[in-house]
Amino acid sequence: AQTVTQSQPEMSVQEAETVTLSCTYDTSESDYYLFWYKQPPSRQMILVIRQEAYKQQNATENRFSVNFQKAAKSFSLKISDSQLGDAAMYFCAYTVGGNTPLVFGKGTRLSVIA
């Protein structure tokens, strides 16, 4: 079974600094999709960034980028120029796509210090 592991229950970062959230996963599939979701106190699930396993290039969305290491099954999220609004729970998730469910990690709570 696929599993997703987030080893950092909590992280903090100073405003304007950079922080990296870790995620590892286990799968026997060669083609799959990885995601980072942000869940603020409102509990909405907001898609931050996604990566397709067959793409070697790391995904980037403005201040958010990933370091995807397929062989190591690692998928970390880097947030640059951290802002107060980045404070939230961040979940790493995996799926083989289409009509298959997401498998979530346990989450990392990110605090941003002014």
Add this chain to the structure above:
Amino acid sequence: GAVVSQHPSRVICKSGTSVKIECRSLDFQATTMFWYRQFPKQSLMLMATSNEGSKATYEQGVEKDKFLINHASLTLSTLTVTSAHPEDSSFYICSASVDRRNQPQHFGDGTRLSIL
């Protein structure tokens, strides 16, 4: 972008009441919808996978008679918590997907259920 509407956002009701939660895809047809449950300070746990026109597939440990799922159309899935008790209090969230590998799931805003 794709929008999923989940209703109601908050429910408070007495023990023994049945509660229905709706999940609608507003601008796309969702071949599959998923129902997740989230306890405070925990991750999302998959309860069931719902495909239009067929019976839902429940995860191990989820009581299908307690959590009734209906996916009658390509835009609507419902979750009914039957005879709810305080231990059913939780945050329930749905997501919808189209049957294309490279398309992400789209989440509703969730329903906070409190059983007194």
